[in-house]
Amino acid sequence: MLGTLLFLLIILPFLAALGCYLFRMAFLRSLLVVGSGVVLTVCSLALIGLEPFEFKPPALLWLNADIVVSVLDFALLFLILYIGFRLKNNLIKFLAALQIVVMAYLELFMMEHGASHAAIRCDTLSLVMVLIISIIGSLICIYGLPYMRKHEQHLNLPRSRQPRFFAFMLVLLGAMNGLVLSNDLLYFYFFFEITTLCSFLLVRHDLTDIAKRNAERILWMNSVGGACFALAMMWMYPTTKTLELSAILQMAQGSNLMLWPLALLILAAFTKAAQTPFQSWLTGAMVAPTPVSALLHSSTMVKAGVYLAVRLAPAYHGTFLSTAVALFGAFVFMTTAALAMGQSNAKKVLAYSTISNLGLIFACAGLNTSAAITAAILLIIFHAISKALMFMCVGTIEQKIHSRDIEDMRGIFGKMPLVAMFAFIGALSMLLPPFGVLLSKWMAIEAAANNIFVIAMVAVGSAFTVVFWTRWAGVMSNFPSGRPEPDHQPFLTIAPLGLMTIGAIGVSIFAPWIYSHFVSAAVPAGADAYKISAGVFTTLSGAFWVYPLVVLMAAATFLALRAARKSRNDPHASPYLSGLTAVGPKTFIGPMDKPVNIQASNYYMLNVFGEEKLTMWVNMGALILLAILLGGAL
């Protein structure tokens, strides 16, 4: 039973990917993607209640699974090295070679092989991650089917590239499931590298110059992370004599020898989660088709980074490293939210918002109290749903209006009311009560209140967040009176959007249940962090009303909607234009009796928050904090 479930969760996506790649029929591809989506969802749900368990992978084709993974790992590293030569990129070549040397030394000369061990381990944290990856990831892949069909319509390719596209998407899902279920760091590292390679290939997908350039950046930046990971394993092995995560977590507590390898692993997590100064790979990844961005930002890739930090949190509990991680995370939360302020490119706003939220997750991991870790895990869940929803909405809107600029989304509600409504809810779910993201932000603020610098940065960062999301929601609703025209989207587009919207609302309402059934078990001493009664999270210092607020806000929304409906047939006023004569909803009669269009645009405050102005300072600050983090671990 367990073996079958794990096989279906980890290996099946690889097989389905192979199927997508080999059989080039669109119908078969849709069947494979939808089918593996359904299987993944069912299997991840079936895993509930079985955890915690350990699992020893059986021999594959008469070969020990450990050896298979090691061999594949070297194959992967040589592939990256080969890509480095193909791209003539010395940095990639060097980092791949470094990893090959380190891994070869570790595996051939240092490690004692053959000891039987459980390479797979599933506890509640892994389970939560598997659920996120399998359900959200699958929905994004399904959303990708109509999206990619439309995407290729304009390109006039001689030969469709969709088979490889969906193959890599599915591989990413399988690799992520493998990653979060690995207990052996070698397995973890192997899947970690697969996600790097997949992102490289997916971002490169359109083969435009900019896609190639940004993909190259993904490869080298994440290779830095890979190299840190490999070095960390080599460094810790003499102390730990094992690479089993569960054993390392126990050994590391209070051991100063382990701080450096842990710091290196954290650095690997930072690169994977695109924290400053490595943010440019994720902001560059937006050149890929939107399903890729949705997948990288919500349920895979970057979440591998924060998962690693949360997983390791008990190991660096109470050390300087922990404080440094908290400071660094809060710094990233604040600065990248500021960078998002200056953006009118919707995908870039989303990218910076992702980096910012991941920063907050790192900050929580660094604060390292059971309340803070709870906040981190809840934020991983809520952010995944809201961000996937936002990306899919932006992708759908972009295919309709052929622009991803927020200014061009002015009045999108009139052109595609349903999708605009989903996007509106998605944006609000990032900042308003009673939505879950705010619940985790509340937890984060109360957990950070004892660290003056962390709390100051979190306070400033969350104010930035409010501004750029509100601005966007306002733009989408900017609409002269009248009925919106209905818009027809394929079922496979609307269904994932609708499900994700329901999901965003649903997980927020059921947050107390999710906490008491999943998250509290995933946190050391987690059950003590919050008391729950009648849907209210209570601590010694405060309380967050989930159910009462849901009821109150639902009643308020109901009243407001009723008033708005009633008002639909009212005579509508024309916009105020200082008494100038209006002709049509957005035009007035200007000088010389010529019609003039009304124009207004958002404040982006570029001379304060512009990317060119801020990025250098942000990167410098991040480097200083990283130096403090690494130096302090010495």
Add this chain to the structure above:
Amino acid sequence: MIIKYIIPVLLGVFAAPILGGLISGVDRRLTAWLQSRYGPPILQPFYDVAKLFGKKRNPVNTWQVFCAWLYCTAAMVSVIMFMLQADLLLIFFVQATGATFLVIGALSAVSPYSQIGGHRELIQILTYEPMLVLVFVGMYLVTGSFEVGTIAAYDNPLLIKLPLLFVVLGYALTIKLRKSPFDFSTSHHGHQELVKGLTTEYSGPHLALVEIGHWYEVVLVLLVVSLFWATNIFGAVILVAITYFAEIFVDNITARMTWRWMLGRVWFVGLAMSLANLVWLYAS
């Protein structure tokens, strides 16, 4: 049950807007007095709102109706939550929800005046939000709780331990009440460069809702001020009265500045003072 829940809720729903309206009336009289005018009757704000409610609905679009309602109800809910002694951060988040919808309503209208007003209001929110969070953190560090009940039950007036944070709250208050020099997003006088900014396009009964929502908000921020002297009801009232008079005074002696000045000045001074005050608390 009745004393614990129903009376506070009724006070929050009904007494708060009456108080807010009266404060607004007194505000206008005092302002008139400072400007050597006679000023309207104290009940004038109620007459205004009643008149607005009597008008025919003529909104620019249905979004704005939706937003006006949510602004007013969220402001009301936040006051109710204060009366029920909830978590200050949560109260503030609910209040921010209302503020957010007020801005979305303004941004949903086509008029450039409304658009600019909306954006300026966002900058105001950006400026005061971190300050308020830090004030609450200061209260937590002194009393060990974010909950209104525990904070109010603290033995000594908070003002003694949080003098600088009280000044910071003053800044936030001025911005929140949109008083000069921070009245960027809208003003009492419609004959300026941004007309009525944020509220340009709200009209009739919907403008009345916005007005009532604002009364709730005024009461909420004054309640937060009263927490600084919660040991004694007279102390609290006197502190609130002095603070509010200072607001009116500042409003009358200063002119509107630019958002750059506000953001730079308030963040620099506000963050410096907050951090200094918080460091004292950590030290002790």
